[in-house]
Amino acid sequence: MTKPAYQRVLLKLSGEALMGDDPFGINRATIERMVADVAEVSKLGVELAVVIGGGNIFRGVAPGAQGMDRATADYMGMLATVMNALALADAMRQQGITARVMSAIGIEQVVEPYVRPKALQYLEEGKVVVFAAGTGNPFFTTDTAAALRGSEISAEIVLKATKVDGVYTADPKKDPHATRYEQISFDEAIAKHLQVMDATAFALCRDQKLPIKVFSIVKPGALKRVIMGEDEGTLVHV
Numbered sequence: 001m002t003k004p005a006y007q008r009v010l011l012k013l014s015g016e017a018l019m020g021d022d023p024f025g026i027n028r029a030t031i032e033r034m035v036a037d038v039a040e041v042s043k044l045g046v047e048l049a050v051v052i053g054g055g056n057i058f059r060g061v062a063p064g065a066q067g068m069d070r071a072t073a074d075y076m077g078m079l080a081t082v083m084n085a086l087a088l089a090d091a092m093r094q095q096g097i098t099a100r101v102m103s104a105i106g107i108e109q110v111v112e113p114y115v116r117p118k119a120l121q122y123l124e125e126g127k128v129v130v131f132a133a134g135t136g137n138p139f140f141t142t143d144t145a146a147a148l149r150g151s152e153i154s155a156e157i158v159l160k161a162t163k164v165d166g167v168y169t170a171d172p173k174k175d176p177h178a179t180r181y182e183q184i185s186f187d188e189a190i191a192k193h194l195q196v197m198d199a200t201a202f203a204l205c206r207d208q209k210l211p212i213k214v215f216s217i218v219k220p221g222a223l224k225r226v227i228m229g230e231d232e233g234t235l236v237h238v
């Protein structure tokens with residue numbers, strides 16, 4: 001049988017994708033399907049760490065946060081990712097995967113704090129680690145948290161699982177003429193201000209020589225194809 005292309009990966013799961021077709025929140029069928037995809041690759045023996053977004057519940061830069069102190073709104077956004085992480089870990093438990101949630105902000109009665117050696121131990125034990133609360137700092141995003149945690153755990157790649165199937169010349173949801181890159185360098189993605197990930201995340205991955213694969217979590221089987229090194233999504237490289 002063909003072996004997975006990676007031994008350890010950081011999977012950034014879109015918070016927004018958790019909504020499915022609902023206007024906000026967590027759609028049950030959607031989270032179960034996403035977790036089934038995660039379970040499939042976890043069972044291949046790939047060490048999986050997950051950073052979950054929060055856009056389905058709250059964004060510090062959203063209209064709902066208008067007029068609020070930005071740092072306060074961002075802490076609300078981080079707490080939203082904790083809720084998603086809890087839901088995700090519970091859905092994993094229901095599908096037979098052992099997961100551990102680790103939070104970047106102190107909330108010990110709910111989840112354990114992020115401690116790097118402990119996270120590495122869990123990964124080596126074959127547990128899925130779900131990193132909650134982003135970087136723990138306002139003015140950042142969970143994409144940057146994915147770049148940060150991916151670097152800390154020596155992941156071979158950051159897999160950005162989102163609602164579009166790669167990096168486009170422009171936002172494909174707004175520009176019907178946008179075309180998809182098969183691969184693109186970090187420098188080009190930053191220079192062209194491609195908004196699929198924020199520039200801080202791109203820059204950190206570039207400096208750490210940590211490639212990113214952007215692909216659709218909505219497309220059935222896409223995560224497994226990425227893990228097996230098949231042609232899927234867009235590779236962002238040094």
Ligand SMILES: Nc1ncnc2c1ncn2[C@@H]1O[C@H](COP(=O)(O)OP(=O)(O)OP(=O)(O)O)[C@@H](O)[C@H]1O
Pocket residue numbers: 013014015016017052053054055056142143161162163164166167168169170171172173194195196197
């Ligand atoms: N050049 C581009 N190529 C691809 N997608 C783009 C581009 N520019 C903007 N986008 C948009 O970026 C979105 C993905 O990034 P975003 O951070 O908004 O969502 P996410 O990471 O999926 O969700 P969350 O932040 O809730 O985890 C895509 O759904 C797409 O509409």
Ligand SMILES: O=c1ccn([C@@H]2O[C@H](COP(=O)(O)O)[C@@H](O)[C@H]2O)c(=O)[nH]1
Pocket residue numbers: 015052053054055058059060061073074075076077078080081133134135136137138139140141142143145
């Ligand atoms: O390190 C971080 C990560 C996130 N936030 C806030 O949370 C929301 C939701 O995260 P998304 O990456 O947009 O899904 C984000 O808009 C920020 O408000 C943060 O402050 N720091």
